Amino acid sequence: MKRHLNTLFVTTEGSYLAKDGAAVQVRFEKKTILRVPLHNLDGIVCFGRVGFSSQLAAACAESGVSISLMSPYGRFRAAVVGFSPGNVLLRRQQYRVADDPAATGKIARNMIVGKIANTRSVLLRAARDSKHEERSERLKAAAEKMAPLLSLVRKATDVDSVRGYEGESASRYFSAFSDLTSDPDFEMKGRSRRPPTDRINALLSFLYAMLSHDARSACEACGLDSAVGFLHRDRPGRPGCALDLMEEFRPVLADRLAVSLINRRQINAKGFEVTSAGAVRMNDKTRKTVLAAYQQRKQDEIEHPFLGEKTTMGLLIHLQARLLARHLRGDLDEYPVFIWK
Structure with missing residues (x-):
C-alpha cells in the first residue's frame, strides 16, 4: 500500500x-x-x-x-516522470477498453455519477451549515435540480450522453456556487478558464491544477497510462485518465477547500491581481496559503466507502486508481466510484 x-x-x-x-x-x-x-x-x-x-x-x-x-x-x-512500475498487460488492457464504446461508457458513467453525487453533497452540507434561511433554501433547491440528472446518468449507456449530463450538472452547480461563499468579492458569474476572469475561478483553477498533479501521480504509480482516459477524449498533451480520476474529487478536495478558505477569511480579495489582459491571478502570499491548506486537507482522515478502511484524503485518489486498474484487469465487475458522505 x-x-x-x-x-x-x-x-x-x-x-x-x-x-x-x-x-x-x-x-x-x-x-x-x-x-x-x-x-x-x-x-x-x-x-x-x-x-x-x-x-x-x-x-x-x-x-x-x-x-x-x-x-x-x-x-x-x-x-x-520515471519508468512506470506497472506491467505492460495492464496498459494493453487499458487501451483495449478505451477503444470499446460500451466498456468506456460504463466507466465514464460511474465516474460522473460520483461527481454529481458529490456536488449535491457539497450543496446540501452548505445548506445545513448556513445561518441564512434564504441562502439555505436556494442551496437545497439547487441540489434538488441535480437529482434528475443523477438518475439520467445512471441509465446512460454511451459516453456522449454522459458528457452531456455532466455538462448540464456542472452548469447548474456553478450557477449556485456563489451561495456557498459569504464574501461578495468572490461571487461567481459562471465558470471561466484560460484565463480565469474572477477571483473564485482563479482559486478553483489553481486547486484543480494541484489535483491534476496528484491524479497523474496516482495513474503512474499503479501502472496506468495517464494519457488514455475513458470520459475525456484523447488529445496530445492531455492526461485523459488523470482528468477522469479527478472528476469525483473536484467537489470534495478542491471546491470544499476553496469555500472554506473564503468563509474562514484565510484569503481575501487583496490577494488577487488583474493582468492587463483581464486575467485574475493570485499573488505569492495567497498562493502559499492555498498550498498549505491543500496539503493539510490531504492529511484529513476518512473511511473509504468501498474498502471500509480508514485512509487520508490525499491517498483516496491513489486508491481509486488502483480500483480502476483492478476493474480493467477483470477483478471487479464495475469501477467502484468514490461517493462522499
Whole structure:
C-alpha cells in the first residue's frame, strides 16, 4: 500500500533544485534554504522560473518522485516522470477498453455519477451549515435540480450522453456556487478558464491544477497510462485518465477547500491581481496559503466507502486508481466510484 508522502512546492522564482546525496536541496541566490530527503516525497511542483539539475531529475525518476512544471499561476506545462512500475498487460488492457464504446461508457458513467453525487453533497452540507434561511433554501433547491440528472446518468449507456449530463450538472452547480461563499468579492458569474476572469475561478483553477498533479501521480504509480482516459477524449498533451480520476474529487478536495478558505477569511480579495489582459491571478502570499491548506486537507482522515478502511484524503485518489486498474484487469465487475458522505 502506498504511504502518504509530502509534495514539495517551490514557489520562489529563481530557485534552483539540486541533488544532495539522497535529498533534494533548494537554493536561492546561492544559499541553501531547504533540504528534503527524497524518500519523504512523492512529488515536486515548480512554479514559474525554477531550475533543476539533470542529476536530480534522474534521482527523482529512479525514486518514483515526479517533477511537475507549472506556470507561475498554476497552469501545467510539463512533467518529469520515471519508468512506470506497472506491467505492460495492464496498459494493453487499458487501451483495449478505451477503444470499446460500451466498456468506456460504463466507466465514464460511474465516474460522473460520483461527481454529481458529490456536488449535491457539497450543496446540501452548505445548506445545513448556513445561518441564512434564504441562502439555505436556494442551496437545497439547487441540489434538488441535480437529482434528475443523477438518475439520467445512471441509465446512460454511451459516453456522449454522459458528457452531456455532466455538462448540464456542472452548469447548474456553478450557477449556485456563489451561495456557498459569504464574501461578495468572490461571487461567481459562471465558470471561466484560460484565463480565469474572477477571483473564485482563479482559486478553483489553481486547486484543480494541484489535483491534476496528484491524479497523474496516482495513474503512474499503479501502472496506468495517464494519457488514455475513458470520459475525456484523447488529445496530445492531455492526461485523459488523470482528468477522469479527478472528476469525483473536484467537489470534495478542491471546491470544499476553496469555500472554506473564503468563509474562514484565510484569503481575501487583496490577494488577487488583474493582468492587463483581464486575467485574475493570485499573488505569492495567497498562493502559499492555498498550498498549505491543500496539503493539510490531504492529511484529513476518512473511511473509504468501498474498502471500509480508514485512509487520508490525499491517498483516496491513489486508491481509486488502483480500483480502476483492478476493474480493467477483470477483478471487479464495475469501477467502484468514490461517493462522499
